[in-house]
Amino acid sequence: MADPKFLTLIHKLLERSKRGKVQWEATAAEGVYQAAFPQYSVKIYSLPGDMGELDYILQLADDEGQVIDEIRDTDFPNEFNNMRDLFNCARSIGLGLDRALDSILAALGPDEPAPAEPSEPPEITDGDVPF
Amino acid sequence: MDGGRLIFWAAVASIAGVAVSVIGFVVTIIGVWRSRSAAEQAKAAAREAREGILELETIQDFTAVTTIMEEIKRLHRASAWAVLPDRYTALRKLLGAILAGNPDAPDGQKALLVGSINQFRVMENAVERALADRTAPDVVGLNKIVSQKLDKLNEVLSTFRLKP
Numbered sequence: 001m002a003d004p005k006f007l008t009l010i011h012k013l014l015e016r017s018k019r020g021k022v023q024w025e026a027t028a029a030e031g032v033y034q035a036a037f038p039q040y041s042v043k044i045y046s047l048p049g050d051m052g053e054l055d056y057i058l059q060l061a062d063d064e065g066q067v068i069d070e071i072r073d074t075d076f077p078n079e080f081n082n083m084r085d086l087f088n089c090a091r092s093i094g095l096g097l098d099r100a101l102d103s104i105l106a107a108l109g110p111d112e113p114a115p116a117e118p119s120e121p122p123e124i125t126d127g128d129v130p131f
Numbered sequence: 132m133d134g135g136r137l138i139f140w141a142a143v144a145s146i147a148g149v150a151v152s153v154i155g156f157v158v159t160i161i162g163v164w165r166s167r168s169a170a171e172q173a174k175a176a177a178r179e180a181r182e183g184i185l186e187l188e189t190i191q192d193f194t195a196v197t198t199i200m201e202e203i204k205r206l207h208r209a210s211a212w213a214v215l216p217d218r219y220t221a222l223r224k225l226l227g228a229i230l231a232g233n234p235d236a237p238d239g240q241k242a243l244l245v246g247s248i249n250q251f252r253v254m255e256n257a258v259e260r261a262l263a264d265r266t267a268p269d270v271v272g273l274n275k276i277v278s279q280k281l282d283k284l285n286e287v288l289s290t291f292r293l294k295p
Contacts, residue, residue, distance in 0.1 A: 025246065028254035028273055036246025038238045043249070063230060063245050065223065065252030 002075035010058065010082050013042065017089040024093040033090040039063050044083075044090050049074075056083035185232055192229045193288040196222060200281045207270045207277070212262055219255040223248050240287050247280050 013035070016022045024033045032045040041061045049055035059070040073083040092098055199222045206215050230236075230244040254273060261268040 023242075025250075025279075026276070027250055028257040028268075028276055032253065034246065034249055034253070036242045036249060038241035039245065041245050041249045043253075061249055061252075063248065064227060065249040 002071045003069070006058070006069075006071045007076055007079065009042075009060075010076075010079055010086060014082055014086045014089065017086060017093065020093070020098070022090075022093070024090040026094040031091075033087075033094040035090070040068075041065075044087050046087055054084075056080070056087050058083065058086070189229055189232055190288065192225050192232075193284065196225050196229070196284060197281060197288070199225070200277055200284075204274050204277050207268075207273050210267070210270070212258055212268065215258055216255050219251045219258075223251050223255075226251075243283055243287060247284065250276060250280060 013022060017024065017035075022035045024035045026032075027034050027043070029045070032043055034041055034043045040063065043059040043061065044056065046054040046056050056073045057070055060068045062068055073080045076083075199218060203215065203218050203222065206218065226244050226248045230241060230248070233240075236244075254276065257273075258268055
């Protein structure tokens with residue numbers, strides 16, 4: 001049985017990651033993202049599961065990079081959505097997706113007001129006709 | 132000598148004795164304080180010298196780390212996969228030595244070292260797997276990671292060099 005502290009870890013990592021407080025980075029292994037802390041690091045990745053959908057795995061490693069423990073979303077059946085969101089968040093930060101989008105949006109500039117439609121020409125009356 | 136005069140001189144002698152005792156006590160206290168202060172100064176000097184040596188070792192280790200990382204990038208470009216695992220191991224050992232030798236480093240620097248150690252372990256596993264599968268690892272991707280780490284480690288190295 002997985003240590004219930006992992007549950008707290010998932011929630012805290014997700015909440016801090018959403019606020020941009022966790023520096024996830026891509027690794028040499030495709031689809032594996034890591035975040036380092038002063039003594040330990042965590043890695044998250046996905047693998048095809050038995051039922052055709054993805055399984056999400058969170059690993060805890062020591063300061064030598066040795067994996068100490070790992071959990072799968074199946075260890076906490078109610079945490080699938082959180083593990084998936086954490087993976088997507090880690091991927092987005094690790095690949096610099098947020099930064100890229102912000103940069104492009106800034107380059108595109110703020111929304112400009114739509115040009116005003118030309119007003120209809122005034123109706124011509126008999127007084128306007130010179131002859 | 133009459134009795135009154137004797138009592139007077141006895142009192143004077145007694146007061147003088149107390150005064151001498153007090154002065155002696157103060158002198159002793161000052162002596163102890165001075166010797167303690169000297170011992171503490173010597174201890175502080177020894178500690179500073181030890182910290183200086185450790186910082187020097189850290190700078191030397193950092194320099195070796197950057198040299199190995201540059202070498203790793205060159206070996207990636209040359210596709211010298213067979214010799215790379217040893218270089219990754221040597222690099223991780225040096226990073227581990229820097230981490231162990233600087234327990235009071237800021238958390239951000241320690242996290243950078245831990246993250247770098249982990250990155251090069253993942254890299255080593257990826258290269259070992261590619262060797263076993265007879266596939267070619269992604270040189271551009273690997274060198275991008277090495278360069279990013281190199282830049283950040285160089286920033287930390289410069290903070291060590293700037294220390295007074």
